[in-house]
Amino acid sequence: MKYRYQFHPYDYVLGENEKFYSDMEQKGWRLVNRGMSLSKFAPAEPGSARYRIEIVAPGYMEAGCTLPEEQRAVYEDCGWEYVAGKGLLHIFRAPEGSDAPEFYTDPSEQASAVAELRKQYMWSWVTPLLLFLWNLFFVRFPLYHMRQNLSLWYRGLFEQTAAVGFYVLIFVWLLYMSLRRTWYLNRTCRRLKRGIPLDHSPQDRHLVHKIASGTLLTLIGLCAVLTASQLLSTKSVELPLEADGPYLLLSELGWDMDRTELLGKESSLTRTSSLLGEYWDVMEIVGKNMSNAWIYQDIYRLRSPKMAQNMASALRNTTTFGNVDDCYQYEMDYLTAWVYNDIEIVVLSGNMAAKIIYSDSMWKETGNIEPLLTALYERWTEYGLA
């Protein structure tokens, strides 16, 4: 037999589910089983049939999520045919012409069943919110380093704009859906308690919800496509012998040695374009005999100087070799640098910002910070400094 599978409405919209199954039967597809998101249908003679859903919530019928045999027997004695059950929902069918009575002749009784369903979902919005906050504040550092964690997010926003957008939107969507479900079940309960029976064949409504949910899903899809395209366009290549971007090579800083490996790492260049800017991740290692030198650069070319300032703050909050204020500031014309422990430097100029970790001393008295900054500034002017 050829079965058909189709997505069914969410669990909490009971009337919509009942109408959905009746409509399918009209089209010649009879419900066989209900899964998490999909329902299974078998071909049948098109006809009208009533479908009704009973809720079995733990604590309500005192038998977990299984429909008690006794209850099922009463419903079947009344002319209802048990079709399928999944989770809290159990579906019955009454064929055309059957005089099976409605489940609830007193709507306030159904309110008790719906209230149990609401109880199951009452705090469901807390989970996505907690997960989101956990990810926001526990990215790498413990909770009390909130500034560092937020700075990592800020950097991520520029390095992987679409991916961060996708991630945030997924949580927003989950949160929205949970809150909407709670609101909807509250509303259904209130109406039933007031004696208004459940609408078993609701007309197409929920326009605001459809617009909100559709917009969020469209944005999620868009971000997914952009993330994929960003991943495909990100190229990690061998570092060229001549710089082709706003970064420095060790040869320009006076190191006349061949490229080599260090602790399993090789010289590499990764360039990423995101919606808010471009990012170069550069690692270079040179060596001869037993001596070597290395430089690691994170370079950002952003859409505006304001963004670059924020990025410099984020880079300063996430330094590897010192706390944010544990540095000395170095000022040159059109360029500011913060040096950490003689080895790490954050640089800001116009719309560009960078973090550089360099094996050579950058100590202001004895180090080579000025030649490095001068060379960097000149390179930036070649590559889009604004």
Place this chain on the structure above:
Amino acid sequence: MAEQGPMTEAMYYILLSLLRPGHGYGMMQRIKELSHGRLIMGPGTLYGVLSRMNKEGWIVLTGEDGRRKNYAITETGKNALLTEYRRLKCMMADGKILEEESL
């Protein structure tokens, strides 16, 4: 139940039907008969009320016949039913004024 409030129509008729012990579907038939066809109780309504009254001790499970369970009213249930009956009777008596006014 510490203090008994007014019963719903479903509660009243279920207790009334259980003056003669029976199972779910039998109760529905009996309720239809007692109300002279006026009240056709849905199985969901019946089952929800039965479940609550069982917890309250107004009814008690007396036996099982296959998938069907038989219930009977308890003394507490009878007292509650009588209290409700008296309340309704008082209301009926008070409402007589309507007949006098229409005369």
